[in-house]
Amino acid sequence: MDVVIAGAGPTGLMLAYELALAGVDVTVVERLDARIEQVKGGALQARTAEVLELRGLLGPIEARELPREPVGGHFAGLPVPLDATPWNSRHPYPISVPQWIVEEELERAAVARGARVVWGAEVTAIAQDDEGVTVTAGGTTLRAKYFVACDGGHSTVRKLLDAPFPGRPGTFRAVLTDVRLSSVSDQVPTVLGHFSTLTKYGDEYWGMLVPVGDGKYRFTFGREGVATPDETQTALTSLYGEETRLAEVLNSSEFGDATRQLESYRYGRIFFAGDAAHIHPPFGGQGLNLGVQDAFNLGWKLAAAVHGAADLLDTYQAERHPPAARVLRHTAAQRVLALPGAGEDIGDLRELVTDLVRLPDANRYLAGMMSGLDAPGRIPDLELVAEDGPTWLSELLHSGRGLLLDFGDRDWPDGWADRVDVVRVKPDGEHEALLIRPDGLVCWSGEGSVVDALTQWFGDTRVSR
Numbered sequence: 001m002d003v004v005i006a007g008a009g010p011t012g013l014m015l016a017y018e019l020a021l022a023g024v025d026v027t028v029v030e031r032l033d034a035r036i037e038q039v040k041g042g043a044l045q046a047r048t049a050e051v052l053e054l055r056g057l058l059g060p061i062e063a064r065e066l067p068r069e070p071v072g073g074h075f076a077g078l079p080v081p082l083d084a085t086p087w088n089s090r091h092p093y094p095i096s097v098p099q100w101i102v103e104e105e106l107e108r109a110a111v112a113r114g115a116r117v118v119w120g121a122e123v124t125a126i127a128q129d130d131e132g133v134t135v136t137a138g139g140t141t142l143r144a145k146y147f148v149a150c151d152g153g154h155s156t157v158r159k160l161l162d163a164p165f166p167g168r169p170g171t172f173r174a175v176l177t178d179v180r181l182s183s184v185s186d187q188v189p190t191v192l193g194h195f196s197t198l199t200k201y202g203d204e205y206w207g208m209l210v211p212v213g214d215g216k217y218r219f220t221f222g223r224e225g226v227a228t229p230d231e232t233q234t235a236l237t238s239l240y241g242e243e244t245r246l247a248e249v250l251n252s253s254e255f256g257d258a259t260r261q262l263e264s265y266r267y268g269r270i271f272f273a274g275d276a277a278h279i280h281p282p283f284g285g286q287g288l289n290l291g292v293q294d295a296f297n298l299g300w301k302l303a304a305a306v307h308g309a310a311d312l313l314d315t316y317q318a319e320r321h322p323p324a325a326r327v328l329r330h331t332a333a334q335r336v337l338a339l340p341g342a343g344e345d346i347g348d349l350r351e352l353v354t355d356l357v358r359l360p361d362a363n364r365y366l367a368g369m370m371s372g373l374d375a376p377g378r379i380p381d382l383e384l385v386a387e388d389g390p391t392w393l394s395e396l397l398h399s400g401r402g403l404l405l406d407f408g409d410r411d412w413p414d415g416w417a418d419r420v421d422v423v424r425v426k427p428d429g430e431h432e433a434l435l436i437r438p439d440g441l442v443c444w445s446g447e448g449s450v451v452d453a454l455t456q457w458f459g460d461t462r463v464s465r
Helices: 010-021 046-053 058-062 099-112 156-160 229-240 287-306 313-338 346-357 360-371 393-397 450-458
Strands: 003-006 026-030 116-119 123-128 133-137 140-144 146-149 173-183 199-201 206-213 216-222 245-256 259-261 270-272 383-386 389-392 402-406 420-424 433-436 442-444
Touching: 003 010, 003 133, 003 140, 010 026, 010 099, 010 287, 026 140, 046 058, 046 287, 058 099, 099 116, 123 156, 133 146, 146 156, 146 287, 156 270, 173 229, 206 229, 216 229, 229 245, 259 313, 287 313, 313 346, 313 360, 346 360, 383 393, 389 393, 393 402, 402 450, 433 450, 442 450
Parallel strands: 003 026, 003 146, 026 116, 146 270, 402 420
Antiparallel strands: 123 133, 133 140, 173 216, 173 245, 199 206, 206 216, 383 389, 402 433, 433 442
C-alpha cells in the first residue's frame, strides 16, 4: 500500500481523492463506526469552493446547498458583510452546506477513484522506519510508504507520537447541537443571512439558531459541557422567548477556543493535516476550509513522492504552516471582539473596528483573508478559448496534473508530458504563458527558465511515471 490516512473527515477524504486521482493506492481508517449527520462546519469559503471546482467536485456539493441570502462573510460578527467580489472569484459568497454532506460527497468521489474507507478502525499503534510506516487500526496491521494523520483536534496519532502541540488552552466552552422545534417565535430566523443578524445575547446566554433544512436547526450557545434537553430548552427560552419550544435534540457536542499548532507537520514519513495539525477558535468558519486546503496542497506532492517523480514534501510545511498560524492569530483577535464579557471597553473597540471594515481597502483585505482568496499564487478561474472551444481554467485541471497554459503558439521543452498538460488558448492580452501546479497555484509566468520551473515542481525528465 502507498498511503494510509487516519480520519474520514473533509481533510482526510479530500486527501484520499487527490491521491486516488493520481493513481496512488490509498486507505482511510476512521475510528467511528458510521458518519454522524451533524452540521459542525456549515459553510464553504470561496477559496475552498474554487479548490473543489478545480477537480469538478463542487457541483454535487453545491446541489445540496442550503437556502441562503447572497451575502458575504464576516469578521468577528461585526455588522458589515465582507465583499469578496474584488478578488474576482466565481464563488464570492460562502456556500452553506453541512459538513457531513461535504464528507459524503468526497467519500463517494474518492471511492469511485479507487480509495478505500474503513469505518470502526481506530489507530492504536504506529511505527516507522526508512522504508515505510506500520499502523495498527481496528485490530489490523497495515503497512504503507507514508501515513497522514487527519484525525482531528484530539488526534490519537499526535498523542502516540508525543508531538509537541504548543499554544494556549481555551477560555470558554460552548454547545453545538442540532435540534427540531415544535414551535417558534418571530425571533427565530427562517433563512440564513449575515452572521451578525443571527447572533443573540441574553442575560445568561449567547448563541444562535440557524435553519439547516428539513425542519432542523443548528443551535449554538455558550455553556460548559454537553447540554441536556432541559438545559437546551432553557437557553432557547432565554434567547428566543417562551414560544420557541424544543421537540427533539438530534445530536449534541461541545467546543472551545483553545489555540494550538504543531511545530512540525512532518515526522519522517508521517504527516499531519487539518485539525490534527492546528486548532483555533471557530470564528469565521475557518476550520473545515483550512483542512481541505491542507489536503489539496499535500495530495499532489505526496503522489509525486510515491511515483518517484519529485520530492516536494518539505514544501508542505513551508506553504501550509504560515496560513494556519495566520488563522490562529486572526481568530484569537475575533474572539476578543465577539464574545460578551470581555471587558467594558470592547464595545468601543467594536465600533471602531466596524468603521474600519466599512472602508473599501480594509474590507477587501479582510475579505481576502477570511475567504482564502488572497492565497499566494492563486489565479482566478479564467474563462478561456482553447482549440476545441470555450472552457474554464478549472476544467483543465480536473485531471490533477500540472498545466502549461500557452496564450500563443510557442515551442515548449519535451520530457514532462506524463505529468504536465500543454494547452494552447486564445490570447487574452494579459498573459503570455502560465505554468500551474496541480493545486491551481501559478509557479511560472514567463520570467526565468521554464525548464527550471518544470524541474523544480514536476521532477527531472529522466524520471518517468
